[in-house]
Amino acid sequence: DVKVTQSSRYLVKRTGEKVFLECVQDMDHENMFWYRQDPGLGLRLIYFSYDVKMKEKGDIPEGYSVSREKKERFSLILESASTNQTSMYLCASSSRQEQYFGPGTRLTVT
Amino acid sequence: GENVEQHPSTLSVQEGDSAVIKCTYSDSASNYFPWYKQELGKGPQLIIDIRSNVGEKKDQRIAVTLNKTAKHFSLHITETQPEDSAVYFCAASTDSWGKLQFGAGTQVVVTP
Numbered sequence: 001d002v003k004v005t006q007s008s009r010y011l012v013k014r015t016g017e018k019v020f021l022e023c024v025q026d027m028d029h030e031n032m033f034w035y036r037q038d039p040g041l042g043l044r045l046i047y048f049s050y051d052v053k054m055k056e057k058g059d060i061p062e063g064y065s066v067s068r069e070k071k072e073r074f075s076l077i078l079e080s081a082s083t084n085q086t087s088m089y090l091c092a093s094s095s096r097q098e099q100y101f102g103p104g105t106r107l108t109v110t
Numbered sequence: 111g112e113n114v115e116q117h118p119s120t121l122s123v124q125e126g127d128s129a130v131i132k133c134t135y136s137d138s139a140s141n142y143f144p145w146y147k148q149e150l151g152k153g154p155q156l157i158i159d160i161r162s163n164v165g166e167k168k169d170q171r172i173a174v175t176l177n178k179t180a181k182h183f184s185l186h187i188t189e190t191q192p193e194d195s196a197v198y199f200c201a202a203s204t205d206s207w208g209k210l211q212f213g214a215g216t217q218v219v220v221t222p
Contacts, residue, residue, distance in 0.1 A: 004153070031208050040119070042199060042212040043154070050207050058209075059111075090153055094208040097142045101153035 003027070004102035006091055012108045019078040021105050023091030030095060032074035034058075034066060037088040037104070049074055081109045112137040114202050116213025123220055129187040131216045133200035136181065140202040143176060143183045144210070148197045158185070190220045 007022035025032065031050050035043040035058075045058030047066040055066050063085060067075045074093075078085055086109045092099040113136040123129045135143075141162040146154035160167045160174045160183065167174050171190075176183040187194055197217050201210040 033209075035212075040214055042116075042214040043210075044212075045209065048207070048209060092153075097203055097208040098144065098156055098159065099208055099210060101146075101155070103151075103153045 004091055004093055004100055006089075006102040006105050008105050009103065010106050010108075012110065013078075013081050014110055015082060017078075017081050017109075019081050019107065019109075021076040021078075021089055021091075021107070023074045023076070023093075023102055024072055025074075025091075025093035025100070026072065027093065027095070027100070028071065029093035029100075030071070031093060032068065033092040033094075033099065034064075034074065034076045035090045035092065036060070037090055043090060046076065081107075083109050085109050112140060112202055112204060112211040114200060114211050114213045116200050116216060118216060119214065120217045121219070123190050123218070125190060125192060125220055125222050127190055129185075129190050129194070129218055129220075131185045131198055131200065131218075132182060133184070133202075133213050134180075134182040135202040135211075137202070137204055138178075138181065139204045142203040142208075143174070144201050144203075145172075145174060145185050146199045146201065148199065148215075150196075154199060187218075190218075192220050192222060194218060195220045 033048040034046045049068040091102045144159035148154040200213040
């Protein structure tokens with residue numbers, strides 16, 4: 001089975017802090033994605049990567065950056081966390097079109 | 111870009127009844143339409159998908175239909191059970207990288 005793991009299930013950070021969310025997949029997938037999930041808005045794509053060191057902006061990249069130094073690992077970075085970034089963050093990976101999700105990280109910024 | 115609308119936002123059904131969730135998409139180039147189920151505290155899980163060269167697909171109690179002309183697709187769950195209670199998301203994709211555009215989700219509650 002495909003396994004996508006995320007470094008934390010719950011995270012509480014202060015405004016202005018730099019936040020790192022880590023995602024690891026074990027299926028040698030080329031593509032990896034970061035989404036945020038908010039009630040009534042579904043899943044919105046922040047960034048995705050189709051290869052090591054490659055990244056593309058999604059629909060809501062403002063305030064975020066990403067890093068993919070190894071094929072299995074994709075990191076989401078909040079350079080200076082703000083309260084409007086309080087949300088559920090989901091990582092996914094895929095080799096073609098079928099995406100497999102991790103359990104999510106619920107981030108609260110106070 | 112692609113826009114996916116999903117209805118209804120909440121759906122309450124009696125155990126044993128059928129549930130239907132409908133989605134519309136805007137980009138006629140979309141060619142892949144997955145459905146995800148998200149249980150409380152978990153990430154979304156792919157339950158069924160359909161590609162644009164197919165009109166209907168079934169897997170036990172769930173089925174998906176696609177109408178390319180009208181640009182809408184639907185999820186049908188028959189003989190609903192309490193474990194079907196979850197949030198369901200539809201999505202559409204136009205590219206081979208698998209970038210998905212999601213609907214807003216439907217909260218399904220199956221009451222015994």
